[in-house]
Amino acid sequence: MSFSAYRSTAFSVFVLICSLLCMPARPVYAKTDINLSSVVPGVTIPNQTELEAAVQDKADLNGPIIADSLAMGNITGYPVGKSTIGTFPHFQVGVAMGAGMTNMRYFDDTRPESDNGSLPGITPNPVLIFGVGLGGGFDVIGKYFSLSKAVLDPGLSTDIAKLSDYKLLSMGAKLRYNIVEKKKLLPFIFNFGGVTISLGGDFMYGDIKVTGEYEADFNDITVDYGGGPIPVPVRFDGDYQARVLWGIFSLTTQAVAYFDVFYLFSVYTGFGLTGNFGYFKMEFDGDGVLSSDDPGYVAFRPDGQVGTLLFKSTNKYHPYYAIPTYLIGLELNLWKLKITGETMVNLYNRRDVNATVGVRVQI
Numbered sequence: 001m002s003f004s005a006y007r008s009t010a011f012s013v014f015v016l017i018c019s020l021l022c023m024p025a026r027p028v029y030a031k032t033d034i035n036l037s038s039v040v041p042g043v044t045i046p047n048q049t050e051l052e053a054a055v056q057d058k059a060d061l062n063g064p065i066i067a068d069s070l071a072m073g074n075i076t077g078y079p080v081g082k083s084t085i086g087t088f089p090h091f092q093v094g095v096a097m098g099a100g101m102t103n104m105r106y107f108d109d110t111r112p113e114s115d116n117g118s119l120p121g122i123t124p125n126p127v128l129i130f131g132v133g134l135g136g137g138f139d140v141i142g143k144y145f146s147l148s149k150a151v152l153d154p155g156l157s158t159d160i161a162k163l164s165d166y167k168l169l170s171m172g173a174k175l176r177y178n179i180v181e182k183k184k185l186l187p188f189i190f191n192f193g194g195v196t197i198s199l200g201g202d203f204m205y206g207d208i209k210v211t212g213e214y215e216a217d218f219n220d221i222t223v224d225y226g227g228g229p230i231p232v233p234v235r236f237d238g239d240y241q242a243r244v245l246w247g248i249f250s251l252t253t254q255a256v257a258y259f260d261v262f263y264l265f266s267v268y269t270g271f272g273l274t275g276n277f278g279y280f281k282m283e284f285d286g287d288g289v290l291s292s293d294d295p296g297y298v299a300f301r302p303d304g305q306v307g308t309l310l311f312k313s314t315n316k317y318h319p320y321y322a323i324p325t326y327l328i329g330l331e332l333n334l335w336k337l338k339i340t341g342e343t344m345v346n347l348y349n350r351r352d353v354n355a356t357v358g359v360r361v362q363i
Contacts, residue, residue, distance in 0.1 A: 069121030073100025079358030081331025094360025174200030193258030238288010248278025
């Protein structure tokens, strides 16, 4: 086999492996049980499994979105704009706030995601950050955070959710190696800060319980109100109790280049690849009223009410098994104080992102 043929074959195998690894989140376990506790007199819903499938579809729409936001949020927490901390005993300490964000098109009224029953996936990840130089171009940086409602009750409440209980844990570490040292190009104006490669592991666990009001639209639900079964649009309005649990471990490798501008600023950019092992589990119980605005049904029942619905849904999802990322960051250097902001984008779909802001002292 010639070298060019070998290279072509190797590239094809590489693309195939990456495509398989980057498959989106899929349900590991998904089930919804429906109980029509009461139906308006003269109305029947012949196919209850049809409604169960519609409710399940809503869970399957949002489950992967949240699972992927967890994966993107888990790898935040390392806002460092320098290629190396230095040799021992040089160190750094500070705080950082990161977040993984998916389905951000929900906030764009011109996009179908804003009105298809999906929700934005936003996973915050606040951490304490620390690090120490090891010498020989090596350093290690880490992060840690743990909190529960017993320690702090933030009293969070929005239009769609109220926090009733939570437990959170986030931790991780990254070993870095400064493979290319810094070089002076234009003194005091623009300098090359070096290239650093790294390997890190991150773990995140959470258990959150929320309550709130839930609204959802289900298209083409078969209803019989005297003239035979016909499909009509149905709307659910009610209350829910939900519990989300997750545990995820991520292994990440990165290569990042750094540049210094007027000493005051450091710009850095690079690529990474993250492997994820974990789950996102969602338990959702709701009860409320089914109604329809179908003209024919409203003529039969002016208030549009179809019946009262109870449902219980339990679902488990995996995030992306692998996420290729592009990273860009900016650091403000105020002598020993560093203020940093960075963001990463999931190159697989070019939509999922995360962002981190950090303040640290590097000595």
